[in-house]
Amino acid sequence: MTTTYKEAGVDVEAGYKAVSLMKAHAESTYNKNVLQGLGSFGGMYDNGDSVLVAGTDGVGTKLKAAFVMNKHDTVGIDCVAMCANDVVCHGAKPMFFLDYIATGKLIPSVAADIVKGVAAGCRQAGCALIGGETAEMPGFYNEGEYDMAGFCVGSVDKKKIVNGKDIKPGDILIGLKSSGIHSNGFSLVRKLFKMEKRILSQHIDAFGKTLGEEILTPTRIYVKSLLALMASYEIKGAAHITGGGFIENIPRILPDGLGARIQLKSWDMPPVFDLLVSEAKLETQDAYNTFNMGIGMVIAVRPDIASKVTFAARDMGEESFIIGSVVEGEGVALCG
Numbered sequence: 001m002t003t004t005y006k007e008a009g010v011d012v013e014a015g016y017k018a019v020s021l022m023k024a025h026a027e028s029t030y031n032k033n034v035l036q037g038l039g040s041f042g043g044m045y046d047n048g049d050s051v052l053v054a055g056t057d058g059v060g061t062k063l064k065a066a067f068v069m070n071k072h073d074t075v076g077i078d079c080v081a082m083c084a085n086d087v088v089c090h091g092a093k094p095m096f097f098l099d100y101i102a103t104g105k106l107i108p109s110v111a112a113d114i115v116k117g118v119a120a121g122c123r124q125a126g127c128a129l130i131g132g133e134t135a136e137m138p139g140f141y142n143e144g145e146y147d148m149a150g151f152c153v154g155s156v157d158k159k160k161i162v163n164g165k166d167i168k169p170g171d172i173l174i175g176l177k178s179s180g181i182h183s184n185g186f187s188l189v190r191k192l193f194k195m196e197k198r199i200l201s202q203h204i205d206a207f208g209k210t211l212g213e214e215i216l217t218p219t220r221i222y223v224k225s226l227l228a229l230m231a232s233y234e235i236k237g238a239a240h241i242t243g244g245g246f247i248e249n250i251p252r253i254l255p256d257g258l259g260a261r262i263q264l265k266s267w268d269m270p271p272v273f274d275l276l277v278s279e280a281k282l283e284t285q286d287a288y289n290t291f292n293m294g295i296g297m298v299i300a301v302r303p304d305i306a307s308k309v310t311f312a313a314r315d316m317g318e319e320s321f322i323i324g325s326v327v328e329g330e331g332v333a334l335c336g
Helices: 012-027 060-067 075-088 108-124 186-192 211-215 223-232 245-253 271-280 283-290 303-315
Strands: 043-048 050-058 093-103 129-135 146-157 171-178 238-239 256-261 293-299 320-328 333-334
Touching: 012 108, 050 075, 050 129, 060 075, 060 146, 060 186, 060 211, 075 093, 075 108, 075 146, 093 108, 093 223, 093 333, 108 129, 108 171, 171 303, 186 223, 186 271, 186 303, 223 293, 245 256, 245 271, 245 283, 245 293, 245 333, 271 283, 283 333, 293 303, 303 320
Parallel strands: 093 129, 256 333
Antiparallel strands: 043 050, 050 146, 093 146, 171 293, 171 320, 238 293, 256 320
């Protein structure tokens, strides 16, 4: 029996409707400095010669694994990654980060571990952790549980904004490998695998580690590599592959009338996705609309520099692959 993301409790269509209903309220606050455009992974605000790019996000239900494993020093990296990876998609260098932690009863050692992870993520992203908020809310959270979110602001020269507007048919899509599941699709992960110590402590030979260790592998932060690539090559667009996977995120950087053709098996997919897809009996389309499937960032470049960019990314420590191309049409076609 197939298990989908919606059956796991996440209704993507309801999310679309909510965004549509909220949009008018947000737009009522706009002034002339608010920039809207193609492929907005972050909010953009005109700051004169530069543009401020802001992103906010949380870690989601991946936190459940941290609670069970009593390991709290990696989820902060996830929190920074989810925000900073969005900001850098527009060519912006993250400048600073703030975190928010809410819990029923504050345990100082746990809070310290969480912020230890946030600081590690900020160092990876090259930004400063300049403040935050810790809220103790008795009776609101289950014992031993907490939630967290973050907020990141970056800056980019107005002339160097990356937004996908110059992407054309025939441009090449390069994928940068993920470190694992990252921080999306966990409602489905939790439906497949109960968040219990006895289950998460099982050693999986294909992973070379326990299921819990694999699940808690922090999200890869692409900021420094992507900024270096953008400084040396014409990167036309960058899509952070998070909630909605390939199907929702790649089209966000494509001009109207263009789609993406993805060549499956053109990269080495981490074994955790084989396990998730087989356990959930997911159809290919559903799998690529839920998980990152081993690719955490997709960038679009001209065909004549695709190989150079791919090798340059590898020299920077990113496993990178040519995974497809831009075509006339719409949506994402999964081929092979």
